Amino acid sequence: MKPTEFALGPYLAEKRASLDGHLTRIAAAWKDEVPERLAEAMAYSVLGGGKRLRPLLCAAAFDGCQGAAASAGVVDDFALALEMVHGYSLVHDDLPSMDDDDLRRGRPTCHKVYGEATAILAGDALLTEAFGIVARGSEPARLRLVALLARAAGAAGMVGGQQLDLEMTGRLMGQGPLPDLVEVEAIHRRKTGALLAAAAEGGAVAAGATEETIAALRRYGQSVGLAFQIADDILDVEGDSQAMGKTRGGDEAKGKPTYPALVGLEQARALGRKARDRALEAIEPLGDRGAALRALACYAFDRSS
Numbered sequence: 040m041k042p043t044e045f046a047l048g049p050y051l052a053e054k055r056a057s058l059d060g061h062l063t064r065i066a067a068a069w070k071d072e073v074p075e076r077l078a079e080a081m082a083y084s085v086l087g088g089g090k091r092l093r094p095l096l097c098a099a100a101f102d103g104c105q106g107a108a109a110s111a112g113v114v115d116d117f118a119l120a121l122e123m124v125h126g127y128s129l130v131h132d133d134l135p136s137m138d139d140d141d142l143r144r145g146r147p148t149c150h151k152v153y154g155e156a157t158a159i160l161a162g163d164a165l166l167t168e169a170f171g172i173v174a175r176g177s178e179p180a181r182l183r184l185v186a187l188l189a190r191a192a193g194a195a196g197m198v199g200g201q202q203l204d205l206e207m208t209g210r211l212m213g214q215g216p217l218p219d220l221v222e223v224e225a226i227h228r229r230k231t232g233a234l235l236a237a238a239a240e241g242g243a244v245a246a247g248a249t250e251e252t253i254a255a256l257r258r259y260g261q262s263v264g265l266a267f268q269i270a271d272d273i274l275d276v277e278g279d280s281q282a283m284g285k286t287r288g289g290d291e292a293k294g295k296p297t298y299p300a301l302v303g304l305e306q307a308r309a310l311g312r313k314a315r316d317r318a319l320e321a322i323e324p325l326g327d328r329g330a331a332l333r334a335l336a337c338y339a340f341d342r343s344s
């Protein structure tokens with residue numbers, strides 16, 4: 040089956056509706072237990088749209104590995120946690136001390152609405168709650184998923200990537216030497232790729248897949264992460280600001296080390312296609328069961344927002 044032959048739309052719609060339902064219920068529970076302004080800022084940050092790519096990758100990996108219905112609670116919790124960690128990272132990334140952005144998902148950023156201190160706390164709370172959700176059951180896979188998420192989101196993963204990104208941006212603004220592709224890829228592998236790879240790998244772990252399949256899903260997720268990031272860089276040059284919910288050209292204005300800035304648009308597209316193809320190759324052994332994963336790899340690169 041070719042990637043385009045899979046009806047991605049209905050699959051995504053069903054998975055998204057399920058995730059949004061879980062998130063809405065969790066946010067409703069925050070209203071009872073969490074100081075009002077903090078609960079609002081947390082809900083604002085996870086319920087305000089977004090492509091939900093990480094939970095979708097996780098669900099598709101679980102389905103592709105024929106996860107059993109008995110493990111559905113585990114994969115649903117991991118998918119929720121991924122979206123909450125992602126939400127936290129966006130809230131903190133938008134802060135004045137980081138990227139200083141006013142707009143996210145077509146709306147004012149969390150700190151613009153709730154103030155900087157509450158935005159920091161909302162991010163902290165989302166991160167912490169995410170781990171609580173993965174750990175809230177007794178299935179053995181949950182422990183491995185906690186460790187997987189910690190490694191992907193933590194200092195050697197997303198947080199480390201953000202640190203390298205800040206240092207590189209500062210270096211470029213200070214007219215320091217231009218980075219090479221190896222350096223840029225190292226940043227993106229951590230900053231964006233680690234969580235996307237954990238999403239695919241985690242779906243396979245929740246499904247109880249073999250170590251060989253789990254490793255294949257990890258490779259798939261890493262390549263999807265790279266293709267996704269290259270697409271993000273290209274969209275920043277030629278995407279539609281309204282569709283993206285943020286202003287085009289932000290990377291260039293901030294002196295970000297992007298693929299088009301380094302190698303030009305054509306070469307960036309070629310690198311993105313290569314990464315997407317490596318992702319498709321990694322899941323070949325899944326055969327027809329990998330249809331949703333194949334469609335998602337293509338979407339990660341060919342998307343318009």
Ligand code: GRG
Pocket residue numbers: 088089090091092125127128129131132137144197198201230231268271344
């Ligand atoms: C602050 C610890 C910390 C980390 C921030 C993810 C991240 C690390 C920063 C986001 C900066 C950015 C715009 C990166 C480019 C790729 C990316 C992660 C875009 C946002 O993710 P999407 O497109 O967002 O999946 P939606 O809104 O669709 O959920």
